[in-house]
Amino acid sequence: MLRNNKVVLGVIGADVHAVGNKILEMSLCEAGFEVINLGVMVSQEEFINAAVESAAGAIWVSSLYGHGEIDCRGLREKCREAGIGDILLYAGGNLVVGKRTFAEVENLYKEMGYDRVYPPGTLPEEAIAHLKEDLAI
Amino acid sequence: MKALLIDFGSTYTKVSLFSLDPPGFIGASRAPTTVESGLEEGLEAALDSFSAEQLKGVVFKRACSSAAGGLRIVAVGLVPELTVKAAREAALGAGARILAAYAYTLNRDEIAEIEALQPDLLLLAGGTDGGDRKVILENAARISEAGLPVPVVVAGNKSASDDAVSILKGKVPRLVVTANVMPEVNRLQVEPCREAIRELYLSEITRAKGLDKVQQRVGLVMPTPLAVMKAGELCWKSLAEDVVIVDLGGATTDVHSYGDGSPRGGGRVVKGPPEPLIKRSVEGDLGMRVSLQSLLEVISPVELSKSLSFAVEPGELIAYAQKAAACRGFLPRGERERAFDGAIAAAAIREALRRHAGSLTETYTPEGRLWVQRGKDLTGTAVFIATGGALAYSEEPGSVIRAGLLVNDPLALTPRSPRLFLDRFYILAASGLIAESRPEAALVILKQSLLPLGGITD
Numbered sequence: 001m002l003r004n005n006k007v008v009l010g011v012i013g014a015d016v017h018a019v020g021n022k023i024l025e026m027s028l029c030e031a032g033f034e035v036i037n038l039g040v041m042v043s044q045e046e047f048i049n050a051a052v053e054s055a056a057g058a059i060w061v062s063s064l065y066g067h068g069e070i071d072c073r074g075l076r077e078k079c080r081e082a083g084i085g086d087i088l089l090y091a092g093g094n095l096v097v098g099k100r101t102f103a104e105v106e107n108l109y110k111e112m113g114y115d116r117v118y119p120p121g122t123l124p125e126e127a128i129a130h131l132k133e134d135l136a137i
Numbered sequence: 138m139k140a141l142l143i144d145f146g147s148t149y150t151k152v153s154l155f156s157l158d159p160p161g162f163i164g165a166s167r168a169p170t171t172v173e174s175g176l177e178e179g180l181e182a183a184l185d186s187f188s189a190e191q192l193k194g195v196v197f198k199r200a201c202s203s204a205a206g207g208l209r210i211v212a213v214g215l216v217p218e219l220t221v222k223a224a225r226e227a228a229l230g231a232g233a234r235i236l237a238a239y240a241y242t243l244n245r246d247e248i249a250e251i252e253a254l255q256p257d258l259l260l261l262a263g264g265t266d267g268g269d270r271k272v273i274l275e276n277a278a279r280i281s282e283a284g285l286p287v288p289v290v291v292a293g294n295k296s297a298s299d300d301a302v303s304i305l306k307g308k309v310p311r312l313v314v315t316a317n318v319m320p321e322v323n324r325l326q327v328e329p330c331r332e333a334i335r336e337l338y339l340s341e342i343t344r345a346k347g348l349d350k351v352q353q354r355v356g357l358v359m360p361t362p363l364a365v366m367k368a369g370e371l372c373w374k375s376l377a378e379d380v381v382i383v384d385l386g387g388a389t390t391d392v393h394s395y396g397d398g399s400p401r402g403g404g405r406v407v408k409g410p411p412e413p414l415i416k417r418s419v420e421g422d423l424g425m426r427v428s429l430q431s432l433l434e435v436i437s438p439v440e441l442s443k444s445l446s447f448a449v450e451p452g453e454l455i456a457y458a459q460k461a462a463a464c465r466g467f468l469p470r471g472e473r474e475r476a477f478d479g480a481i482a483a484a485a486i487r488e489a490l491r492r493h494a495g496s497l498t499e500t501y502t503p504e505g506r507l508w509v510q511r512g513k514d515l516t517g518t519a520v521f522i523a524t525g526g527a528l529a530y531s532e533e534p535g536s537v538i539r540a541g542l543l544v545n546d547p548l549a550l551t552p553r554s555p556r557l558f559l560d561r562f563y564i565l566a567a568s569g570l571i572a573e574s575r576p577e578a579a580l581v582i583l584k585q586s587l588l589p590l591g592g593i594t595d
Contacts, residue, residue, distance in 0.1 A: 004267060004268075006267070006268070008322075014500060014501070014502040014503070014507075015502070015503075016406065016502055016504050016507065034267070036321065036322045036323075038322075038323075040406065041406050041408060041500075041502075041507075041509070046218075049216040049218055049219055049322075050219070050322040050323075052215065052216050052269060053215050053216050053219045053220060053264060053265050053268055053269060053319070053322055054264075054265045054267075054268035054269065054321075054322055055264070055267075055268045055269040055270070056268075065502070065503045065504075066503070067503070
């Protein structure tokens with residue numbers, strides 16, 4: 001399906017960390033993307049609805065509070081059900097609890113269907129460069 | 138200078154006579170609506186109660202109508218919580234009745250359903266601007282293939298509207314393109330669509346409904362709910378305070394709220410689809426006459442009997458409802474029936490407000506407890522206006538309205554302590570008809586009709 005340079009952005013689950021979300025929105029806008037920022041406490045369904053309606057090219061999911069593994073699981077499957085199975089899914093933040101190496105976390109999320117996974121402390125520019133590459137912009 | 142304002146209701150044709158210079162209410166009358174003979178008979182009957190002298194100097198005639206089913210709309214969008222919801226809000230804000238709303242690509246059964254519903258208008262939305270084009274174009278193609286004999290308003294993704302027009306052109310009786318009802322995710326833009334619907338109503342729908350003679354004679358300009366909405370808008374703007382109107386009818390209960398409904402308490406996160414500044418909701422199962430039986434399915438007779446000051450068997454309430462629903466122009470007789478009528482009116486107000494207003498849910502996050510607000514917070518409403526025959530002719534409208542505003546669910550964000558007003562002459566719709574052309578006069582007349590009933594604890 002034809003996808004555009006819109007990005008659906010939000011902090012998933014019961015997470016209310018709003019600062020990083022704003023920084024990502026500003027950085028994406030500056031880089032020329034159109035951002036649909038759903039803010040904090042966003043459910044999987046809200047991400048999908050917004051992406052369906054706007055034909056967005058990517059969904060960026062943030063999770064800072066440690067419950068990301070539960071919140072993020074199943075998003076790819078639901079996207080397939082909603083007819084947007086090929087959408088890019090990026091996840092970033094404190095994605096798990098417990099002592100795990102980032103390589104383990106990355107593998108876990110890739111198995112869950114995410115295209116790109118980022119540890120805490122990643123600069124927005126890094127992910128934006130990947131997005132441009134993935135969308136072939 | 139006088140104005141003659143007519144409201145063709147589903148039961149009664151109500152005529153109000155206003156003086157414009159100086160502005161004032163002269164009188165009102167009503168007669169049963171005659172849909173079969175094109176409304177004119179009923180109008181004549183209602184006019185008969187005015188003397189020729191009274192009708193002298195009428196320079197201005199306007200009418201609104203909810204007769205013959207009102208303005209009946211089918212809404213089509215993409216995602217239920219987004220463009221379908223936006224299309225519904227736009228249609229409700231144009232004073233329409235929503236027969237059905239559909240999401241995603243329409244299938245054959247749904248097209249057949251729409252055909253059987255025979256709507257006056259189909260509102261086609263879908264996709265944010267620059268977003269999904271596939272579904273709105275597929276739906277346009279299906280509507281065009283089926284050759285639905287229904288005027289269509291296209292209010293979807295702007296990047297798809299030209300193509301939608303080429304698909305539909307010549308296949309539907311009228312086609313109007315207007316701005317997207319949801320240009321961005323979670324941003325409503327319903328005004329242009331409301332205007333487009335209104336324009337079609339004037340130019341096409343009144344004629345299709347056989348109301349063109351009446352249209353020429355008295356200037357049938359809008360559906361009645363829109364006239365009520367305009368009157369409320371005038372109050373809201375002149376008072377600069379948040380207003381809620383409940384219009385308790387025989388068939389439906391309408392609620393209009395004016396204000397942004399943003400949270401009035403701290404520690405809340407607002408979720409869910411956006412709400413329009415001027416929001417109207419219609420409860421088709423809550424009404425004082427035609428819909429009385431469906432009302433008793435929502436609010437059980439046992440529940441109703443609890444609000445009465447004397448003991449009643451549920452059977453008696455059910456029998457009363459049957460009697461009241463069956464005969465047109467029914468009025469309660471005696472103390473017992475009036476108490477029933479009052480309890481039912483209060484219950485309808487309460488339930489309609491609960492559905493219209495937003496709500497809070499408690500959630501626990503690692504940050505602690507939070508409240509999630511969905512919908513509008515109306516707890517700060519300053520002015521509450523009640524209208525409708527059942528209240529205008531009630532002996533104790535104040536206590537009925539107060540009972541309707543009793544909060545039995547603290548998490549429902551309904552008005553808490555507004556000042557109460559009754560539209561005693563039942564002229565909200567009539568004044569809405571002159572609200573655009575003569576706002577000052579409309580406001581003066583409205584204020585004559587709005588009887589202050591004090592606060593919630595008086």
